[in-house]
Amino acid sequence: MSSQIPAIVSNRVSDAAKETIDIVAKFVEEECIPADPVLEAQVGEGDGRWETHPPIIEDLKAKARKLGLWNMFLPKGHYAESPGWTNLEYGLMAEWLGRSRSASEACNCSAPDTGNMEVLAKYGNAAQKEQWLKPLMDGKIRSAFLMTEPDIASSDATNIQLDIRREGDEYVLNGSKWWSSGAGDPRCKIYIVMGKSDANNKDPYRQQSVILVPSETKGITIHRMLRVYGYDDAPHGHGQITFKNVRVPVANMVLGEGRGFEIIQGRLGPGRIHHAMRSIGAAERALDWMLMRVNDERKKPFGKALREHGVILEWIAKSRIEIDAARLVVLNAAIKMDEQGPKKALKEIAEAKVLIPQTALTVIDRAVQSFGGAGVSQDTPLASMWAGIRTLRLADGPDEVHLQQMGRNENRRGKKVAEHILWQQKRTAELMKAHGVEQVEPGSRIQRSRL
């Protein structure tokens, strides 16, 4: 709730945002979280899982719209329909959304639709917006972003192979994609596809294009859904899809041929903040569950409630510290993005991208451990939250790729720093001389006394 906003940012959050945060919190805690198992039950079993649209989601969406909780993610000033929240303000809302499986979708703020809507809003032309952005913003359809491919190292997007070839008034697409999240949903009507339209371009960052492909276009085959640990995440799902001579009109190209990198880079900043803040919310919920467990009067191993065990108290305290530190890192990135734009905030966003999933996983794993068997099972939200967040250490590039890049960036000042330290050492030598002293070194008189 707004009363829990860290002191460090409270003066940047408008009163309207604070009110909305309170509404979001109440909606999530009282409507969405109780609805999550209902949603799961409505998804059901077997092949039907991929054909359902759980009715309770539409109930929640109706309630959310009534409460004014709709499309909150759209950045301030970014688009006419934007409710006008800053990244900071929406970030604080997203934390609450992250506590529930259904909440983001209920408020039309769920990935990958949010990023896709941003792409269409920022880079789409009027016709593209009319056809796809409108129903997306209205929650009528869903979308997927098809970038990662099974046969290459996708963390380096220049490797992407899906072929986009122009033939007259059409583009013809051939290739394979996987981890196409959301492609399982029967309401997923539009794919935003990254592919290679100009493989011979000397600039490796001008070879790619992004193009719109309706999901029911001929030549598209959904082969299967990838599991995340044992979860299939139906009906959303993570699809493996092939394109065989899939044809779309040239009008479906976004922004223009060769501008794919530009588009995906513009898409990443806010999405990373959203993911990170939702993960913070998940970690907070895991901590809540851990508190519930350690106060369970029925479960006292060796005669003491878990809350009296020193190791557990330390877990709780460390979780509190780590979550709070991680949240500040995300909010700092959000504010920098708000004030100076995503490009200037690259470092801060990368810090959040790496730090937050690891923090959340650590906290959730402690909660799992405190629950014993129940922790790994379907009886707590912990195991599935853990699995979901585990993918964030891989999605949009594994931690290690980001760390290498951050290390290189940090080292840009290496040469200057080295020169500065040498200057300081020279200055020390001058001062030594001026003060008539020498550095005291142990054993420096050995020679004189012995040889």
Next chain:
Amino acid sequence: MSSQIPAIVSNRVSDAAKETIDIVAKFVEEECIPADPVLEAQVGEGDGRWETHPPIIEDLKAKARKLGLWNMFLPKGHYAESPGWTNLEYGLMAEWLGRSRSASEACNCSAPDTGNMEVLAKYGNAAQKEQWLKPLMDGKIRSAFLMTEPDIASSDATNIQLDIRREGDEYVLNGSKWWSSGAGDPRCKIYIVMGKSDANNKDPYRQQSVILVPSETKGITIHRMLRVYGYDDAPHGHGQITFKNVRVPVANMVLGEGRGFEIIQGRLGPGRIHHAMRSIGAAERALDWMLMRVNDERKKPFGKALREHGVILEWIAKSRIEIDAARLVVLNAAIKMDEQGPKKALKEIAEAKVLIPQTALTVIDRAVQSFGGAGVSQDTPLASMWAGIRTLRLADGPDEVHLQQMGRNENRRGKKVAEHILWQQKRTAELMKAHGVEQVEPGSRIQRSRL
């Protein structure tokens, strides 16, 4: 293979065992691992998952018997049918079994049957052996051990509540169990049940009994199977089961009323070694997969194969060190058990119990990370291995319970150590005097010079 046996134990492994280890290794690598996905496919989908007995398992069992790989777990000298391996020797075989999902069952060495067979062999009477041990040893039926309960802190077994009441020639059982692993299998015919037969006994370790209950006895309800990070582990499964006025003849009592603790304690030692060595095998297989991934010529992010990235090389090296260290800890416990029996080896077994799952999880998680998306999915064995081993940090008591107990045990020598150090300090004082010197303390002459 036998050529990889650590130098430290090689002289304790008989030539016959070395030969058998080579046979096991070949059987697992060439028969069982390729069969694992077939098994999974034969288990199929939907409710049928709980009714199948995948035919390929029987193929593997036949092959295993032919190769002489059957019931290798039964400790040397422990039972007539024992193949006569030491815990050390079987441990080295179990490492290979742990690389495959199907291998342990193929050799009739899978949990919980192994522990249950040991209970029957050690504590069962002739009739109990004839009825249940024989078909178990013959691989005709399977079994479950019902101990953990949903409403209590089961890590402290004195909390167990299932009521066992004698009525004439029968015992009547009432209560709930969960994490009854193996109860899902249609071939699971016998439950070994721990319950409370004498709640008022002053000795909390004499209140429990262990009793045999055929799985199809009236009054038993299987409510559901618990998931492990989304996996249901069908058809094996982890059942939640209630007993409502379940009646069995008094002849089903094992060893006698009130001897439950004695029985479960006798059951734990070897089982922990088996689990630990299988986990070592899983970790080795994860490392193999990581090596495969980092040598994949198709997947070169930023132009370098993963094997050329320093961070990855460090992961490989650390995994090697950690696995090797963990293995030695288990083998040391096995040898101590072989030589001095499980009671004398409590410390060594506890060390393995705590260390090995954490080591294996770390190694597997690195492998997951090196694979990117494929790592968390069904395309590698990594995610499901991770989930399975994650439960070992909880099964038979969470790590923390064992660590507290180990800490207390280690501290039994605390008082004596403290006295010894004080004696040393007294001796130092005497020596100082004898040598006419004093401890050099910085600033000890401040007083003289200043006040």
Next chain:
Amino acid sequence: MSSQIPAIVSNRVSDAAKETIDIVAKFVEEECIPADPVLEAQVGEGDGRWETHPPIIEDLKAKARKLGLWNMFLPKGHYAESPGWTNLEYGLMAEWLGRSRSASEACNCSAPDTGNMEVLAKYGNAAQKEQWLKPLMDGKIRSAFLMTEPDIASSDATNIQLDIRREGDEYVLNGSKWWSSGAGDPRCKIYIVMGKSDANNKDPYRQQSVILVPSETKGITIHRMLRVYGYDDAPHGHGQITFKNVRVPVANMVLGEGRGFEIIQGRLGPGRIHHAMRSIGAAERALDWMLMRVNDERKKPFGKALREHGVILEWIAKSRIEIDAARLVVLNAAIKMDEQGPKKALKEIAEAKVLIPQTALTVIDRAVQSFGGAGVSQDTPLASMWAGIRTLRLADGPDEVHLQQMGRNENRRGKKVAEHILWQQKRTAELMKAHGVEQVEPGSRIQRSRL
């Protein structure tokens, strides 16, 4: 410099503070750091180390005063002489001071004088201020705070034993103290001493008093100085001191008998922020040195500069993330203290107290490792910075005491959280019923099909 202030706080830092931060940064980098080895050389060797006042310190103090850098720590509005900086603003300055050994003293902002001046400013009477606060604020004398005792567990201050007994117009002190930091300095003229004046008071938090004792009072013996790893920190030092019938006038009592806890609690908040921010500065300097090392063209193991080694780049990146996260935690605590006072900021201050030393130690140790042998030696500032910060995990209570307390505090909401989750689960049950669905549980139909 002010340009590096995190976005999240930049709008709370006044322009005047930003200017001053830039002046501090320049002063530290260009004057203090080059002077640090000179200071060390002037301290010299042998017993003389405890009698020196290195002349370069007075040079630096003169320069600092000229630049307006004097007593910046004194909180806004707290005292007439305060320069008026907020805790946030001074915190950002303290980060720079923490990069140099001499900088804090040069600006009259060094521990324990800062905390002692606060005690005198907040709790001293006019005469006490005139006699001790004035020369302290003028940098004429130094001071020590004598609390920790060698024979008790001082992390629990109720254990403190030094006896303060009233006899007529005097208090008589008897007892032992150690870790009396600063007591080695020949300019240390005043001890602020915590002792027990009313051991029989039923309220264990009213038994203690704080009293002023001139360091040259009869009956005081400085026995020695404690080393920190191999460093004696002369002339500052960490003294072990006994009091034998030490008499001071009753007018030396601070605030009144029995008010010792009140005083030490008021003293801790800002001090912890200062220590934390100085440690951040030390960590930044360690990172600078690591950057220097990895760009050293003369030192290329295996033909590659260290900056090209992936593991090193990851260290740099992780250090960047961890320092930035840690800094935000301290600044958040500073802001909360600025806005709501130290009592409301207890949680935030405790988070900083625990997190920052561990972060700084990790970063510095990486830098040590990157330097090889030079890292542990006198040739870099790293080893001595590490040793100094290592004590912060113990000073004012070891991490573990704070974590236990934080765990307990966090768990105050445990009962309420547990009730809330139970309410959510009840609500889920109602929704399930209303929607006519049931939770999908694997194996829940086993019973029907088999028995």
Next chain:
Amino acid sequence: MSSQIPAIVSNRVSDAAKETIDIVAKFVEEECIPADPVLEAQVGEGDGRWETHPPIIEDLKAKARKLGLWNMFLPKGHYAESPGWTNLEYGLMAEWLGRSRSASEACNCSAPDTGNMEVLAKYGNAAQKEQWLKPLMDGKIRSAFLMTEPDIASSDATNIQLDIRREGDEYVLNGSKWWSSGAGDPRCKIYIVMGKSDANNKDPYRQQSVILVPSETKGITIHRMLRVYGYDDAPHGHGQITFKNVRVPVANMVLGEGRGFEIIQGRLGPGRIHHAMRSIGAAERALDWMLMRVNDERKKPFGKALREHGVILEWIAKSRIEIDAARLVVLNAAIKMDEQGPKKALKEIAEAKVLIPQTALTVIDRAVQSFGGAGVSQDTPLASMWAGIRTLRLADGPDEVHLQQMGRNENRRGKKVAEHILWQQKRTAELMKAHGVEQVEPGSRIQRSRL
């Protein structure tokens, strides 16, 4: 004591060795440890520290010889004077030596003399042995090994620059060395020096030579001693030394020009085992001290002795596990070296080299933390043990260099493993076909049902 030898190796330790281990243990615990502070006191203060030979060392040496504890390190069969212990057996003795500062020297088993004696014994000619090995083995003189240089990345020994040029019947040496451990001792009479005698040799491993240089040869300057976290380790010390036209007869060359690498490689294996086992001993002693502290009845924070705090018990338990695992790793390496020689044991030795210092540092740091302020001071042996062992993560190459090499070695089987897994997958496909099943993939029927 011999009763604590791990079960896994007990059958390889001869009865004679067990008896000797007991004698070593008693000697260390009752003679050496009490003597350590006396030694420190006899070393004294100021420049005199580098001129002393503490008399108590000669007392201890006399006692050790009388007990038959002399030169135990000399490997079995390696040399006529060898007492005949295996590396395993001496390793178990070295663990006890590692608990005391003085014990190794008391038994003439201290670094770098041990390695230097091995060099002379294995590679020296008769005259070299007569002149230097004999007095070394007799404990009459000490020695240093001069390899590391200040201006290069010495972890890669091909970088070594010290120039060795032949002029007639002499070699002329020019260059700089540092971390010349032991060079501070007034009894250090001989330097074994590694330098470059043939910089143009195409084989970078044939450019170096090892040559004997008496420490008092003209042209040698000891500039200073390097500190290790503030400790100068006098009189032993770690010297920085320059050679200016230092001339020695050609007879001082060891083994022949260009054979330096061969010599240093032969020197490393046993030395690493010794260091590792001594570190295990240090860790055990740290654990003993921690046990003493947590049972201190005078020091009960918050009314409970530390031994009742769960976090502390967990530290004790983890320390027990980690030490025991680490010891097995070293002993396994020792056995492999005993049986197959150091070259075959490269992997095992490297594992010990990396694992043991990190383990010991972790254990010691926990002990420091449990002591509070005393832990970092001169009042426990902990801080100085920590500093000493910290250098082992750097000496003979930093951990990271070893990990990279180990990763590369492990990956030598990468290609074969990858092929094997592909073979398994092909075999699975055949089995799938033979059994008429297909892999169950979630969502694989989406296409059929929807498009």
